[in-house]
Structures are given as C-alpha cells and as structure tokens.
Amino acid sequence: MRIVHYINQFFAGVGGEDAAGTPPSRTDGAVGPGRRLATLLGDDHEVVATVSCGDDHATSAAGAIDEIVSLIRAEQPDLVVAGPAFTSGRYGLACARVAAALVAEGVPAVAAMHDENPGVEEAGAAVVVRSGAVAREMGPSIDRLAAAVARLLAGETVGEADGRIGKVPRRNVLVEKPAAERAVDLVLARLGGDRSATEVPLPRFDPVTPAAPVDDLSKTMVALVTEGALVPDENPDRLESARATKWLRYRIQDRDSLPAGEFRSVHGGFSTVWANEDPHRIVPLDVARELEREGLIGGLHDEYLVTVGNGTSVADARRFGVEWAADLRRSGARAAILTAT
C-alpha cells in the first residue's frame, strides 16, 4: 500500500523556529521519523513520499492546508500519516487539519499527537493516535503509530487499546431491532437496576471547582464578560460570528451606557435584533454603573471582555477561560458576571 507522511519543518531537517514560515514541499520516500515508520510497516507497504511544511505557514497562511493536501493527493496514497506532533500546538493543529481534510475527501488518514495537543479537537473524523509529550519519546510513539497504521491497512479498527484518542465518528447503521423495541429493552434494563445502559454516551465535562465566595461586595471590583459577541458597531477587530478563535476587550471606563447604533452583536447563532435594539440586553453596563454609584460594588472593571460562543471548539473555549481568569486577576477584578447566550 502507498503511504504519504506529513511532518513539519523541524523533523524534515529544514530548520527550527527560524524556518517555521517555510511553504510546503515534497520529498521522495521517507524522511526523519518516517524512516522508522517505514521499517516497522515492512515490505508490504511503502512510504512513497514525505510532505513537509513550516508550522507557522501551515497554521496561519491562507490556503496552506489545501496546498499540503493537494501535494499529498497527487501521490494517490492509500493512507496518510501525520506527525507525531507531541505537545507542539501548531504542529498538532497542522497534522489534525491535514488529516481531517483528507478524511473528508475519502482518503484514510491518521495523526499522532499527545492528548493535550489542541490538534486533537480539530482532527474531524480522522484517527488520532496518542504520542508522548516530547520528541524524546519518538521511539515508543512511532511504534504505537506504526501498529495502528498496520491495523488500518489490514482493514481492522483502531480503538482505545491501540492508543486512539480524540473523537470517534458516529455513523448511521441499520440494526435488527426497531428503536421502539430497543427503548422497551432499555426501560426494562433500567428497572432491573442497570443505570449505565444507553445508546448515546452522555457528554463528559471537566469538573469545575467553584471559586470561593466574595466576602465584601462593596470592596470588590466586578467585571462584565460575555460570549454574546457585543462589539463596537464597526466590529473593528473582526470578531467572528461563529467558531471564535479569539476574544477581545473594549474600554467602558468613561461610559455609563452602550447605546444602540454604537454597539451591536455579531453573534451568528441567534437573531441579534433584540441585542441591537438595546445592547444592555447583552452587556448590562447601565445597571452595573448604577450599582457602582450606589456603592453596592467596590467598582466596575474598566473593560468588558467578549468573544462569541457559537460552535466554538472546546479547546478554544478552555483557552479563553484561562486567559480571562488570568487577565481579570491581574487587573484586580475579583468577581465576574458572564452574560451567556
């Protein structure tokens, strides 16, 4: 079978951070970590080409992923391997996006990276195999990757036991029993004491430790934050309407209100008619100022923080949360009211 390997500029031997802007290129056969992969896969399979790209270029240049994918596609691979990317964020994202794009076109692809790599969330329907955290763990990481690739090439499945991480796509299948009979089976199982039986796994969420309560509100600086996408009317910083990759801050130090016409919501997930009629429906500055003047709160933070919560990836949302908390701590705010849409 024909295999194409995708790696970054560092593992291709082009250079380190100084070469992160290198555009995509292809080389015959296996390069760097691909050599060990080729050896482990044996004579039945061949790493026919290696495609590499600088991490900055791959993750920020417009059209870079398409370019990489077309170089790979030209090799007519039976399967594509990307990484391992370890905990390197940009490399992981590049591997994930390349693999996701290929799988969406019907080309099987496997990416390898560490569980914590943000790329895990972006691999679409591609298989992601666990790697170590750092390049020092290349050996065992390649061993695991090669084993998973061999299984896939043999038409077998790759599961948790094989080091699979990330999302596993759910596909429609026809089964013997109609849903109604399965529902009655399930209700009888529940009555029989089985609390775990289900056809749809419940979503798992990170445990959140609640912050300690505020003791004296009249001495506390309070911040207003929102994922309701309220921005100045011109949207000067180009906040996205969906799938946010960033958050923004706007000064409200010298304002008592957010008039219609000066602010609007660019949220793409609901009708913004009401928000635009009165932006306080998203960021309640008018009332917050009143509470500040009355001395109910010690003060109102000089800025409100904003992003858009609409199809935002969990990884990005987690990052925004961490950054917001750090930012507010630095600025002295000790409580935040998050208006959620």
Next chain:
Amino acid sequence: MSIASRVGAPRIVPTKGIPYPAGDPSVGTNEERAWRRRLLERALEAVCTPVSKPTVFEVEAA
C-alpha cells in the same frame, strides 16, 4: 440553563431567553431595566454565596 449546569458552571442565574440574557423585550423599558437590576443583584448575591456544585439562583418574581 440546563447546559450551564451540565458543563459545571458553579453559579447560574436563569434569564428570559438566549438572545437577551440581560433583558426582556416583552415588557416596557422601565420594567425591563428593573428586571435587569434584579438579575444583577441576584448574580451578585450568587458570587457572595458558597457553593460546592452547579447551583441555580432564580430571580424571585417582582
């Protein structure tokens, strides 16, 4: 709101609707502003209350 609880948000104040978390377009301007004030007061009570798990702080009817 059930989503907020489910993802583990510790202190939750239920609002009138997704497109207007701090408002209520179904009532007049003064009434809406009074509602917003009650919402914020309730939110501030919430941050002063110890909680150990997702807890809902309903706004009492006026």
Next chain:
Amino acid sequence: MRLSENDEVGAGNWGRRGRPLTRLVHEVTALCLGEETAYREGRLTVSAPEAAAIVAAPALAEVRVSCASPGEPVRIVKLLDAVEPRTKGRGGAGIFPGILSPRRPTRGPETHVLRGAAVVAAGFLPRAQEAVVDMSGPAAPLSPLGATHNVVVEFTPAPGADWEDVDTALRQGIIALAARLAEAALEAPADAVETLPGVGEQADDGLPRVGVLTNLQTQGKFKQPFVYGRSFTDSFTTLIDPNDLDDGAVVSGQFGHPGLKNSTLLYQNHPIVEAMRRRHGSELRFAGVVLSPEPVDQAAKEFMSAHAARVCALAGWDAAVVTKEGGGNADADMSLAMDALEEMGVPAVGLFAEMAGRDGTGPSIVVPPMRATAMVSTGNYDERLVLPAVERALGAERIDLVDQAATDEIEIPMAAVYCSLSPLGWGRSTCREAA
C-alpha cells in the same frame, strides 16, 4: 357523517379500564388504479375519479391520484402526511374522531385495517420542510412509506385560496379517502385478528407498570398535531386511551423536520405502544399513553415537562419511555421530562436523534438530560446519503433543498428522509462508533 350500529355496540361496558379493541387486519400486497374501488385477496384497486372526488374541496383546484409501490423506481417528494386506511364501519363509524366522525371518545369494538397501504399527501405547503421517500434503493428501508403501497394525492390549490384552508382540506381529504378505502375490505375475511387489551386492568402479577409519554410538536399553523380533531397547540398534558390512537384520535398537521416527524400513520401504529403491548403480561404491564405539548418558551417548557412527569407518576407508572417530535428544541422538553421523572423515582428512557454533524464527530445531543442517562439513538440527522436517480417522481418536479430535478441522483441529509429518525421508534437506524 352518520353513526352506525357499530357505534353503540359495547359502549361503556368495559368497566374501570380502557376500551378493548380488536383489529381486523387485511394485508395489502398489491395496489392499482381501476374502474371501481375494491379490495380482493390482498389487491387494493382505487378508482382515481372517486378518490379525487372524496378529496375535492373549494380550496383545491385540482386533485391527482396515483400509486407508488415498494420496489418501484419512484420517488415521492414534498411529502406532507401519510394515513393508514382504517374504518370502523360504513362512513367511518367513529374512526378519526373530530375530523371524519363526531368528536367523542371512540367506541365500537372493531377496527378494519388495510395494513401495508397508505394514503399520502404530497405538494407544497408553507413552513413545510421537504420530505423525501424512495420506493427502492438505499433510502427505501429508512422510511415506513418505503414498504407500503401508497395512494399518492397531489393537488393544485384554488386561485387565491388561503393556505390554512388548503391544509385543512388535504387533511380531511386524505383521512376521508383512507376510511373509504378501508371500507372496501369490510366484507373481506381478515388475514389476522388482533385483540388489544384495555389498559388499566388490575393484576397482581408483580410486573412493572410501564407507559409512554409522547410529546407533540405545538408550534402553531402547519406545525401542530390534532387530538380528537382539535389543534394541540396551547393544550395541556393528557392521558389518552392508547386504543383511541388506533382509531385516529391523533392526526398530524406538522410538516417540519421530515426525518423527525410523527406521521398520522405512525400515531395509528404508535411503535412504542405496539412494543409495550407485545410485552404486556410477560415482561411488563402496559400502563398507557400520556400526550404532552412542546411549548416554545423556556419557562413553559420547564412547567409543562414537570407537569407531564407528575401525570405519569400519578397514573401509577413505574417507568416511562419518553418521545418527542421535532429537532433540538424538542430535546429540551424530553430531557426535562426525563429528569423530572427520574427525580420522582420513575426511570425514564428517551428516544433521541443525534445531531453529530456530517462526519459524526460533533456533540450528539443538543440538550441532553442531566439526571436521566438512558437514551436510544435513532441515528445521526446530519449524515448524508446518496439516492440514485429514479424514473418517476411524485409530489413535485424539483427538490428545492438541492435545487435539482426530483428524479436526479441526489445527496441529502438523513434529516430529509421522511420519518427516517422516527422519534416514535419506528426505524432500525442507530449510530455506532466507526472505530
């Protein structure tokens, strides 16, 4: 609308329990148009002029009747509703109360059923989302209508007719036609006689009392069902005799979410009710059906689902299956009711369609329950499928969803295939991890 003798027979003498019902089943194995409407040895012949005259109404300028049978290279598009031909006697005799027959609790111990046939309305209505059924190929097994002999009613609205009048005329028309077709089998020997127990019979058998809470979509015009002939929008939760479902007490007028639709045919054959009847007396005691609306705003959703859960508990249920109609919004009502039931110690199972995105990697459930955990998956709404070209299309010449001729090869989401993700549990689709 005349009453038959059948209407008086056995009225009210079944005591403190539900009305027992016997289904006289006539299997339909072939369908054609012919001179006279008749049913003989499995063959249903339909007189097209008679059928068109039954459906005719001032709001309809023209009515066209044709046939579509399983295995044919035929596609039905813009499909609105489907009704199984049933009657209790000449003129309906109590079938479809509130629409064809007077609005009152259904009586009469027998109902004739033309199993394997359906009367189908297809064409444009406002707010209707395009539904597709293929009579052959990969989509045929995904829809209940892929396996039935369908009498398809197409229509042209009268110039200037109000769309609501068109909708009402079609609903009344296909129901009258369905009853008329079933009448053709009144004298025929039944292929099967199915006796349905009256619910609520007391027994000390130690079996758990299990019922089904069925939420109905209630979003006003073109998105609402009718219960005993009245719109269920703004209605309250109610217990209903399941055998009244068999007699057409619940009729669809809901044309959104084709894959997640509960058609009249499926209310007549409520799959969860059928499954519970089959296990009645062996694994469980079938405790009945509760119907509840799906209100639009959050506070009303919370109130109505808590109320519905209490109705189930007050009816003495030990466990419940919960169903919905519609998309992610309706998941909220179902999840809230499941959680409220579990809170009262009544285990609850819900039927959900997954909305996991085209590639199946998105979060499956928009609003999952928090306390309840048992969910049946009826498949992923977003997954695409390719339907091969067909020779003939009914309902419309084009499919607006893909902007193609209705006979073309088309790629559509599962969501567009009529009843493919049936929240009432008709289908055999589910999701599995593609490891």
